[in-house]
Amino acid sequence: MVPRVPVLLSIGFALALLVAPLLLDDWRLSQLAQLLTYGLFALSLAFIWGQAGILCFGQAIFFGVGAYVMALVTLGEVPLLGTSQWTGLLCAMLGAGVVALALGLFLFGGRGLTGAHLAIVTLCASVVVEIAARRWDFIGGFNGLLGVPPLMAPWERDDPYLSSIETYFLILVIVALVYGVLLWLSRSPFGTLLAAIRSNEDRTRFLGFEVTTAKLFAFTLSGVIAGLAGALFTAQFGFVSPPLVGFALSTEVLIWVAVGGREVLLAAVAGAMLVRWGENLLSDRLGQYWLLAMGLLFILVVVVAPRGLFGRLLDLSARRRS
Numbered sequence: 001m002v003p004r005v006p007v008l009l010s011i012g013f014a015l016a017l018l019v020a021p022l023l024l025d026d027w028r029l030s031q032l033a034q035l036l037t038y039g040l041f042a043l044s045l046a047f048i049w050g051q052a053g054i055l056c057f058g059q060a061i062f063f064g065v066g067a068y069v070m071a072l073v074t075l076g077e078v079p080l081l082g083t084s085q086w087t088g089l090l091c092a093m094l095g096a097g098v099v100a101l102a103l104g105l106f107l108f109g110g111r112g113l114t115g116a117h118l119a120i121v122t123l124c125a126s127v128v129v130e131i132a133a134r135r136w137d138f139i140g141g142f143n144g145l146l147g148v149p150p151l152m153a154p155w156e157r158d159d160p161y162l163s164s165i166e167t168y169f170l171i172l173v174i175v176a177l178v179y180g181v182l183l184w185l186s187r188s189p190f191g192t193l194l195a196a197i198r199s200n201e202d203r204t205r206f207l208g209f210e211v212t213t214a215k216l217f218a219f220t221l222s223g224v225i226a227g228l229a230g231a232l233f234t235a236q237f238g239f240v241s242p243p244l245v246g247f248a249l250s251t252e253v254l255i256w257v258a259v260g261g262r263e264v265l266l267a268a269v270a271g272a273m274l275v276r277w278g279e280n281l282l283s284d285r286l287g288q289y290w291l292l293a294m295g296l297l298f299i300l301v302v303v304v305a306p307r308g309l310f311g312r313l314l315d316l317s318a319r320r321r322s
Helices: 004-023 026-052 059-074 085-108 115-134 164-186 189-199 201-206 211-237 247-260 265-304 308-321
Strands: none
Touching: 004 026, 004 164, 004 265, 026 059, 026 164, 026 189, 026 211, 026 247, 026 265, 059 085, 059 115, 059 211, 059 247, 085 115, 085 211, 115 247, 164 189, 164 211, 164 265, 189 201, 189 211, 201 211, 247 265, 247 308, 265 308
């Protein structure tokens, strides 16, 4: 009976997203598309944190790199690449992946960093990158880059820009594809290796497995997905700024994943959407006190459901079954 619970919840979540365009106006649908983008970002962290036990406090670095690359390409600031948004998306993923690979080589090379040491180093890296972004004039410095065009259709037509419903379904398909790939990886032999690394890295290495290579691949893939999310964010909001690569956003995405449940990929997406929606709701209702209310709610969730809301549901179902 218990295995049916996550399946039913996943089906219900997917159906709700598919039916949403029938119930929401254009503005609310665009808001939901933005929430899905945050969910994609949370998915990138859930993969390495929940599957491999890599707690990264600098996930926003890859998100911000993807956002900046998307902005630079579509604004025509990169010679020879043109201004195509689809080229921008590909370059954003490539750029974020290269940065993740370079950082991963530093983190996991040699004896490698784990646990609190890795978290502290990635935290410091996010702070350094944000300061550097504020002082780099080529990417707009403190003000960032403005005027990034919205998503456009890949074919010729009278209105080149995607409508709200087209943008929504494009992002929904992207999130679904990424989720499917990560779910397949987590259930493959590679996913079993990541689970072993999460449980006991030293023993897994002693048994002859290439632990460093596996962690590096997972970390790089996570960076690519975060870069894609950053590129989609830029295309929707029309700007990019230094806080997108900083510590604050890295902390936020950790909260999203923790609230949903880091052990379940789809729960991270739901957690990101739920927390962001809650932030918007509380800021409208409580004004300047919304941060205090959000902090109290997060503490309550951590105390009541240490495995996240989704993990809590699974625990309750298991108790009823027993």
